[in-house]
Amino acid sequence: QKEVEQNSGPLSVPEGAIASLNCTYSDRVSQSFFWYRQYSGKSPELIMSIYSNGDKEDGRFTAQLNKASQYVSLLIRDSQPSDSATYLCAVNRDSGYSTLTFGKGTMLLVSP
C-alpha cells in the first residue's frame, strides 16, 4: 500500500514568516511529486511540481525533494493570511502512471 504522510496541523505562523510543510512517502520508485492547495470548501489546485532532487522555486514557494530520504517539503516565504489553506502532498510513480496518491493534508493558518 503506497502511503503519503503529512502532519495534519494546524501549522500556525504569523504573517511574514516562513511556513514549512513536510511530507514523507513510502513508495521508493516514486518519481513525480506535487503540492496542491485547497481552500475550505473548494477544490484542490496545483501550486508546485518537482521531479528531481533539490530545490525548485516559484515566487514565494519552494519545493524541496530528497528521494534518498523519501521526503518532500514546501516552503512558503513571506506568508500571507491568504495562504491559509490545507496543503496536500501528492506522489506518483511517473507521469504515465494511473494513480496519484494524496496525503491527508496539512492545515496552514497565517495570522495577521
Added chain:
Amino acid sequence: EAQVTQNPRYLITVTGKKLTVTCSQNMNHEYMSWYRQDPGLGLRQIYYSMNVEVTDKGDVPEGYKVSRKEKRNFPLILESPSPNQTSLYFCASSPYSGANVLTFGAGSRLTVL
C-alpha cells in the same frame, strides 16, 4: 475558459435512488479520474480513465460505476446509493496519459439519507 465542470454541485437523495454525477472537461485531456474526499481520510481515488473506452478501478470503487464514451465526459454513476457514499466528490483531468498534473472540478457534495 479551460475547466472541469461537475453537476450537480449539491445533491440530497435517499438510499437506493440511482443517480449520476456528470463531469466534462474542455481541455482535450486524455486522463480523467474521480475522487471522494472524507474528513480524516483525505482524497481517495474511485475510478480513472486513461483514454476513451478505457476505465479501471481506483482504491474505493465499490458501489460506483463509470463510463468513458467520449473524451470530454466521464460520468460517475451510483446505482443504489447508500449513506456511506455521503461525501464530497471531485472529478479531475490531466493532459498526460496518466495521473500527473491534475485539474479538479469544483466538487459535488452528495448526501444520501
